[in-house]
Amino acid sequence: MSEDERAPGGREAAVLAARRASLERLRAAGIEPFALDLRSALGVREPTPLASVRAAFAGLGPDVLTPERRTVAGRVVLARDLGRLRFLVLRDRTGDLQVVAGEDTARFGLLAEVDLGDIIGVTGRVGTTRRGELSVFAEAWAMLTKALRPLPEKWHGLRDPDLQQRRRYLHLITDETPRRHVLARAAVLKALRSVLDRQGYVEVEGPVLQPTAGGAMARPFTTFHHALGIELKLRISLELYLKRLLVGGLERVYEIGRNFRNEGIDRDHLPEFTMLEAYRAWVDYEAMMELSQTLVVEAARAVNGIVGRAPDDLVLPVRGREVDLTPPFERITVLGSVSEAVGEEVRLDRPDLAALAERHGVEVAPAWGPGKIVQELFEALVEPTIVRPTFVCDFPREVSPLARPHRDDPSLTEHFDLVAGGIELVTAFSELTDPIEQRERFELQQRLKEALGGQAHPLDEDFLRALEHGMPPAGGLGLGVDRLLMLLTDAPSLRDLVMFPAQRPASPPDQPVG
């Protein structure tokens, strides 16, 4: 049942009825309130963007009427009725502009049927009012789309975060922030693709529906394919199929796509999120550091214009601090930074690791090995303190099942995370190519998962089979696009960067209790 079937509150019903009545009056006057286009009424195919009018007539003094005629269109967001003179403010994707209607305006009387929220078109000469406001002085106008529901409060807009998400269209009409977020996402995606395309990577699309969801530790969403008669999972990472393409000889591949994880929702986690993963043959994780740096810097430059920063400004405000993205990024190691944080040397072979962790407020599960304990120490003590973009290198082998053992210390892996402003942006490896070791690592992960009471996924046998055919040495990275956007826009939550984040349905009116 939709919320609109609720017994209507008196006022809302009256507002809706008034809009319907206005609609009928327009029809009675021979005006179609849902027009096909601007052509029939105004003789123009598309309106001039409001910002273009502003740009073309900037600097006009007050009380000027130019001979220049323009047709504009947009949503009416403000209306001031002075009797025989009427001011309307239109809003389109580029901005706002005032329209003035008076005795020279055709069908002036019917303008009384224009409500806040209606979409109209106006043709007239461009000029300024006595107070100097740039305006189109309406000669003709057209109702393009009648709005049957009112806009939110014209000054405060939609402040309720629940309604901002549920009715994002209203949020977009009344607040420029979500619009900037949409534009920032588009700019970042374009910048990421541009960097990779320039470097000869091929964009590919792997399967979203997978028989076994691999490449990460996360609970997947499950669905059922009726024709095939099998259960399928929504992917939790892009990794294993991209690596199959490396086996197949593609050498430089990337994918930008949605991953799905059936887990908790908070500021930094959404059930669906956008990942970039890129793989390149013949290189190691050093090359991925370079690539990460380029991707982050180019994305930052692409967003600067949208959020009002200078084009080359790489110093961003993030959660009340300044983050300087100027390369080269810093480098630290997991063991080195944890040692510094606890004030004594931390090694994977220390027998008292668990006690050490507990002393620093990290609760240790019995099934955890030394690698896991060190990783938890890192995430608790070091990661939140990292402000400058920093490559955190050489994670313990135990917690990094897809990365190659470190060339200098086989208890570690060639695995780095890029962290900036306390946000984890990138995970990258020198990829593990040894299929025998890969199987052992997967099996170890399964045992660990079971020991912790979780349900282990079956192994992706076809992936292991592909590795047995031989994957070239390669470096790979995964970049969280939403998190990168959070860093670049200083949005407080990932939910702000996704127009329609997953939500429970609004509480229905007649829901049975219990």
Added chain:
RNA sequence: GGGCCUCUAGCUCAAUUGGCAGAGCAACGGACUCUUAAUCCGCAGGUUCGGGGUUCGAGUCCCCGGGGGCCCA
């Protein structure tokens, strides 16, 4: 999963110790030929998220449930 906060008119918000549910915007009727959140006059609008309880009396206190936010796991 746990803790804290929150939900009142279409929207933004008030409501003293538990004592007549209010304002602005939007709407509706009217005035106004230069407004800038226009102004002015008038009018109307409520399942106080849902259910139960305590009480002479509940928006307010208690219990159960729902939506949202923040923090923790």
